[in-house]
Amino acid sequence: MKRTITLAASLMMMHALPMDAAAANDKGAFVKVDRTHFVRGGQRYYIAGANFWYGAYLGAAGKVGDRARLVKELDTLKAAGINNVRVLAVSEKTDMPSAVRPATTAAPGQYDEDLLAGLDYLLAELAKRDMTAVIYLNNFWQWSGGMTQYLNWFEGTKALDPNITKDYEDYMAKTVRFYRNDQAQAEYRNVIRKIVQRVNTVTGKRYADDPAVMAWQLANEPRPGNARTTPEEKAVYVKWIADTAGYIHGLDANHLVSSGSEGLAGSAQDGELFMQAHRSKHIDYLTYHLWPKNWGWIDSKTVAATWDGALEKSRHYLNVHIDYAKKVGKPIVLEEFGMDRDNASFDIKAGTTVRDRFYGAVFDVITTRATKGEPIAGFNFWAWGGAGRAANPDYWWKEGNDLMGDPPQEEQGLYSVFDTDASTIALIRATAAKLKGLERK
Template identity: 25%
Template sequence: MRLLALTRLAVLVPLMTAATQKRAVPEGFVTTNGQTFELDGEPFYYMGTNAFWLGLLTSPEDVDATFLTMADAGIKVARTWAFNAINATELPTALETNLTYYQVWNDSDWTLNEGPQGLQRLDYVVSSATQHGIKLILTFTNNWVGYGGMELYIYHILGNTATHDEFYTDPTIIASYQRYVTAIVNRYANSSAVFAWELMNEARCAGDSLPAGPDCVPGSETLTTWYQSQSDFVRSLDPYHMITTGGEGQFYWAQPDEYWYNGTLVSDFNFNGEAGEDFEASLSLSNIDFGTYHLYPQTWYPELDYPGSNFSVLNWGLGWIGAHANTSAYVGKPVIMEEFGVTGLDNKTSIYPVWVGYAIATGHARVHPWQFGMLNLTEDGGNRVLKYTDQIYQGASPNDGFTVYPNQTSVWDVFVAAAIVQDWRT
């Protein structure tokens, strides 16, 4: 029902909206023109990917080989972390294991690491991307604990009694975040390799270890206000590169979707504002150039996704894609399917072609599967523990169950084919 309604709306809504004002940018920079990306005055359609671990590689040859493999597959935009923060207590281990780190937190402040084990590694990623014709979405911090996300700011500045959402409102934390953002933006402001700056990966009211507080609830617009102030700040540093949120794309609908579970009608957090996002409101902000959404039905609805249930991962994803295409048309800005994944090779083979095909058919979406898999990495003999459960194992980049490697041809070819289609459209 929802998919059919959204498909009809996506046809009608563009007649009701005006195109977003196009911003002039230097040669080689991507910008937007209504719902379309443009590069040097021409429409820019592309196939994208995610490779958060690029800055963690210690071998320039492995970085180059990764970008070459991406380019050969037709990928034009890659998303990666422009953050890697550690506590001072972790520094000895980081030095011993050659872990990349850009920030070192000690007490209530952090020190920037611009050395060969720090931002010089990100410098090389940007340089290699330039050489291989690939543009980068650079993300400033993480809602989650991985590689030093926002809760490091909270713990060091406010302590462990704070709530997760105080990151978005506390003046000292905001100033600290902006100081880091300034360092990254100023470092790469002149680089045409930067596709866009991204404010945060998957901002929510709650995090891994800290709960949401009473000031971050449906309708509070805490995240929207933060998106506005931080996108305005980044725009003051850089008038040319695009800016996006990095959000998962949750909605705040007046009549959110519901579903039955254990005899109870449950309000769907992806549509009721519980996570903190209001996709339409954030996409409408003046300095948010395009929208992002993520797609993980198996992870989001484990209570519904079981053998014999009536829940369809494939169909739920189609509805989610349609909802964001509709909002893109209504607001008049592009959106990208920035992350998506299912586990299991059979699931990937059957579901990805349908999702990707529908996203492209809407005319409003570019796709970034989570995540890119690289083989034949050579550093440390092809075996190296990174952090958490991430590792280079037998020459393969980290595998979280969603990773797609070149030797999985039935899945890999889905994205190679999509890249060809996007090239043809351009």
Template identity: 25%
Template sequence: MIKLKPFLVALVLAVPSAFAQSPVSGRLARSPSAVTGFVKTNGQKFELNGADYTLVGLNSYWVGLMNLSPAAMSSAFADMAAAGATTSRTWGFDEVTRDPGNAYYQIWNGATPTINTGANGLQNFDNVVAAAKANGIRLIVTLTNNWSDYGGSDVYVTQILGAGQPHDFFYSNAKVVAAYKNYVQTFVKRYVNEPTILAWELMNEPRCAGSTSSASASCTPATITSWASEMSAFIKSIDSNHLVSVGDEGFFSIPGNSNFLYSGGMGVDNVGLTAIKTIDFGTFHMYPFSWGQTADPVGFGDTWITNHTVLVQRALNKPVILEEFGVTQSQFDQVTAYSKWYSDVIADGLAGDLIWQAGSTSVTNANDGDMVFPGTSVYTLVTQQAAALKKRG
């Protein structure tokens, strides 16, 4: 998630060995739980062991990044499970250029990355997986970020190619792509036989431009779609058990439309990305106020949800999920907005939803204004939505 200020929308319906790493086998502490079998897709639905799987829950990017104890991690997932959540989305990355003395997953020395497999690295993520597993929660794991939070893709570009290079070289430069594949291979192989992982996600909110770095003149939706095709096929070649998604915001690329949400100007074509053979389900995000939709934010959300249900999920016969959405209470009444959007998901037949973002009785320092905490009226809505989606099937 990141928040920008755009304009109003016209509504319309084999890795190089040069990278340092430590081999790991991916052993996890085993806890009794109901997490067995791998989630699959069947047409517009998710399935688990031959039955419908309801994908509903909350984002919790922070669980593996806040130096939490295993008990605090378990408490966070227990809160989600108590609300009826089945799924949570979390970050599986943290790029650093110096040792921060706490959790991180990859450290760079010049152009050479070293994956941290120690207690504050991938072993820490082992604890995330074990805590989710113990509470019956499945994880969508995002493997890098378009934005600079926790390093992200610009670290790859800057460390390998130097400062000032276009953001989109992450998608097209052979050395950068190889470095990312190296990280992905190590991370994915560690959990290849772990059913707690629901899906691997290529990037949080890919765009041609990043937080501070600009796009090259040559970046188009085809740039990111080609990269997503290559990376998703790469993951499938080393892990046939897990689903793969892109993690994009759901922007369309419609010729002649000048609005950034529909024009392809951000480098995103949600239809093209979701249509990739090795992408199992589509994603879209929804932040009306961050995207300039202040006149009628609830109505904008109605149309945004319907567009993705009709133009992507039904057209491609693949599941699509509302993967991030939110308003702060200072922007708009959350209960009013979320009640309507949740009912839209149910009525339209969208495959699932994940609110941004989970609060926990054990964690408050990741609150960006969108966090929802147990015992609040918004959390009650999350609980009601989980029950309604499970009932709908």
């Protein structure tokens, strides 16, 4: 009888040990910050990533989703060396025509469970491939509803669509009221809590306990205002970043938190503001974005005449932000950059010569400075179009069309990297391999 009890106890211990080991492995699998670098599993960790904002949409089980395509996309990305995707957590229902449909949130507190389950499925599939996600929880821009839709709900003001008004300065000036609106902030925190504390219906894990999540991000490209941002608006913005990041860390002690900032372009061209916004103890790393065409540095139809100037400005922008990160003492990720196809075409058959030159120049800066041990912690290119294809002759998205890297505010094919873009994917794969090699040094 004693032997039976001993054997039973031994068997119980055998079953208990793997669970303990799994918990320990989970702890080691979280991405952490060690001074100016990411670490994971006891070694340095570099991001070789893609923007894949619609990943949760593909993961939905209903007619919106396409799980077979999602699996295919993740396999293709994994084969290209990608270890991280940057994805949208929620969208807000809006009347604005240039926003994605359907939305995760029909009204405050009203969620589409199919779309939330799509994020569950995405995270489960990422875990199978040892990939991680940066999940952003709001959007300064209108293409997912975003901050202007919150103001529509709680101020009663019209949600602004700059695709219609063509006045981005006015849009930015009005959208920053979001940071001051108490009701909007309360609902935003409800959403944060809903997502961060969610239990994954596929894996049974709380998101807050899931190593497949690398970081929570406050929003996509939050800005303090427009070109005439006031000192008061800057102060409100800095406080909002610190307070919101602190709130997230209070819910989740395992994951990193970042702002989603574009850098100087999203900080009223104020380097001190950019650094101040990221010095908060609650912000774990810096982010920045690079858009030479959007910022008027290059003309896609006269590349020869504008290339040299655009390249000089781009390299400076890339390098100065790494210098800012050194001053702040934290890692930085170039989490958006892109270039359109040759001759400003949206056609998937158009070449990618200029894009490949641009990607090559960007990757050269990243790998050169990373090799020196500087705080550039990786990249996320914008954006993965994968197997998606434009459906309409004018290249504008309509509900029911394939989702791809270009959100509904842009022509489909503008900046997407498709699964047939072999030369671009080869550049991405080679750069991912270089960064992976640095992890072992």
